[in-house]
Amino acid sequence: MRKSLVLERARRALSKPASHGPDVDITMYLGKAMRGKEKASGVPTQEVNLGKGRVSAMYYQINERIEILKSVSPCVEISPIDNVEESEFVWNAVPPDLDKYVASVALYGHGGFFVRVKKGCRVELPIQTCFFMTGGAQLVHNVIVVEEGAEAVVVTGCSIMPESIGFHAAVTEIYLSRGAKLIDVMIHSWNNVTHVRPRTVAILESGATYVSYYVNMSRTRTIQTMPKIMLKGEGSQCYAASVVLGLGEGYYDIGSYAVLEGGESSAQLVSKVVARDSAKIVSRLRIDAHGRGSRGFAECNALILGEGAGVSTIPELVSSTSDAELYHEASIGKIRGDELEYLMLKGFTEREAIALLVRSFVDVKLDFLPPNVRKSMNSVLELLAKRSSG
Amino acid sequence: MEKALEVHELRVAVNDKEVVKRASLELREGETALLLGPNGSGKTSLLCAIAGHPRYKVLSGSIKLFGEVVNDVPSFERVKRGLALAFQKPPIIKGLRFRDLLNRVASKSGCDEKFVKEVVQLLSIEHLLDRYYGYGFSGGELKRAEIALLLVSKPRVALIDEPDSGVDVDSVMIIASALHELRKNAGSSMLIVTHTGLISRHVSFDKLYVMINGEIVMETSDKMVLEDILSKGFSWVKKKYAKELSS
Numbered sequence: 193m194r195k196s197l198v199l200e201r202a203r204r205a206l207s208k209p210a211s212h213g214p215d216v217d218i219t220m221y222l223g224k225a226m227r228g229k230e231k232a233s234g235v236p237t238q239e240v241n242l243g244k245g246r247v248s249a250m251y252y253q254i255n256e257r258i259e260i261l262k263s264v265s266p267c268v269e270i271s272p273i274d275n276v277e278e279s280e281f282v283w284n285a286v287p288p289d290l291d292k293y294v295a296s297v298a299l300y301g302h303g304g305f306f307v308r309v310k311k312g313c314r315v316e317l318p319i320q321t322c323f324f325m326t327g328g329a330q331l332v333h334n335v336i337v338v339e340e341g342a343e344a345v346v347v348t349g350c351s352i353m354p355e356s357i358g359f360h361a362a363v364t365e366i367y368l369s370r371g372a373k374l375i376d377v378m379i380h381s382w383n384n385v386t387h388v389r390p391r392t393v394a395i396l397e398s399g400a401t402y403v404s405y406y407v408n409m410s411r412t413r414t415i416q417t418m419p420k421i422m423l424k425g426e427g428s429q430c431y432a433a434s435v436v437l438g439l440g441e442g443y444y445d446i447g448s449y450a451v452l453e454g455g456e457s458s459a460q461l462v463s464k465v466v467a468r469d470s471a472k473i474v475s476r477l478r479i480d481a482h483g484r485g486s487r488g489f490a491e492c493n494a495l496i497l498g499e500g501a502g503v504s505t506i507p508e509l510v511s512s513t514s515d516a517e518l519y520h521e522a523s524i525g526k527i528r529g530d531e532l533e534y535l536m537l538k539g540f541t542e543r544e545a546i547a548l549l550v551r552s553f554v555d556v557k558l559d560f561l562p563p564n565v566r567k568s569m570n571s572v573l574e575l576l577a578k579r580s581s582g
Numbered sequence: 583m584e585k586a587l588e589v590h591e592l593r594v595a596v597n598d599k600e601v602v603k604r605a606s607l608e609l610r611e612g613e614t615a616l617l618l619g620p621n622g623s624g625k626t627s628l629l630c631a632i633a634g635h636p637r638y639k640v641l642s643g644s645i646k647l648f649g650e651v652v653n654d655v656p657s658f659e660r661v662k663r664g665l666a667l668a669f670q671k672p673p674i675i676k677g678l679r680f681r682d683l684l685n686r687v688a689s690k691s692g693c694d695e696k697f698v699k700e701v702v703q704l705l706s707i708e709h710l711l712d713r714y715y716g717y718g719f720s721g722g723e724l725k726r727a728e729i730a731l732l733l734v735s736k737p738r739v740a741l742i743d744e745p746d747s748g749v750d751v752d753s754v755m756i757i758a759s760a761l762h763e764l765r766k767n768a769g770s771s772m773l774i775v776t777h778t779g780l781i782s783r784h785v786s787f788d789k790l791y792v793m794i795n796g797e798i799v800m801e802t803s804d805k806m807v808l809e810d811i812l813s814k815g816f817s818w819v820k821k822k823y824a825k826e827l828s829s
Binding site: 548553 | 630633634635636637656657658661662666667669672673675676677678679683686687690691714731735
């Protein structure tokens, strides 16, 4: 899309609310971002040593400034998004006028990366990316292109300084060519005065595989996200798991949306949410089936710990073909007394037993992850479980 | 031998209903006792109360572990002091892999990996390790899994609830050999609840208690009494102790 058209469409959408989630007045956050892009992006000049055998590439951004941008793999190209001129991969998957949060990224965004994993390459070490903010607005745009037959793992962490008021919006466009595979891991750690609006769309060609893990275990003022996975190609498949621990007075509207367009395409969407304190969580999963022989399963489970917290699960199945199989499962419950008592009689304290049961509850399928990332993900889920028990 | 467990004139209620009306027993270090009784006589309730189950309220009487009253001591603390309970029917915990539970219990008691492996081998439960705990386990597998958890907690006093009910003879023999190990290597005292007495064919015991209608009505070291009960039924005990029961 031409840049001028992107900007024009974005301008028109600057006050357009999102289809879900509470509406946030973002104008107070945009002041600095609107003043221009003078501090934005650029390739960092400082040389960094990424260490041997840990990552294939790294991107690290603090507020608007890129601190690290480097690839140590000949298979992975990484560059600042601001250096990428008009491209078939930029503003193609996510429309710049989707809502005001996307529009703010299109108009005032600073930073973000463009990653290309070259054809046929199997990149075993993760591409690690990190967005950290100290307050204000962080508006970023990322593009990941995995070429035909290539495979990669991207691990992203997003965080903010404690008690800093902030707004984070991130547009991520993912393109998986024929037979490509991407494992996409995202860990969020925010604070109780931050609003977060990630917008992700993945487009899969035939035989492509997209695996996504999203974990949020932090107090977050509000967050609304519903990544859309467009399975356009024949036999394309996806597994998307989100695990959320709602704390404090946070509002979390989190889900996944798969569109099965390709024949024999398949999607498994899993959501495990745990609500504590006065947190409110909306867990949405939607699968649309249009392709012949497509299959989808949406699993939406919630656990409420204590009075005051609330959860709403919304699994939705839509089909325009008689040749699709779609299922969903949803549940909201509490920690079972007999399980808790059993573990306490096995020598666990009440807190330990609750943590163990929460860890059991969020036991999503980690088999897709390479061993080192799986180990880290296990630790993250352990930590989430510990936090859930106070 | 030091007294490992002393229960004196215990009364226990669940949901305001008195389920143990009068129970006294004693277990010295390394001793094994059987606790027999018909269904619903309060045997499991007594074990739960001894283990510190939060829903089982002690109304009166005392529970002493190695000489110290533990009535108000929480269950995890009793485990720390050497008490462990193997459940008759543990809950199925979806998402919790048996391997994970076994390792966590083992790490609490300081068991090393080698010992855990030996226990797994002894109880033939390797194929269960990566399953969710209890999920799709047969009756015998569930009992063996519970006994494995008991062994890796290295208890000084083991409370074992119905290890021989609803399982095949092979499983009873495997469980019995594990209990032998527990007694031989760890020197544990054991209180084994049974209503069939089947386990007694494979595990020797020092004494026998009979519980009826929430009361322990008989204590004996005469092993022939077990044969009488098994051949004549608990009604024989009831008749024999009718006087005490009615008083």
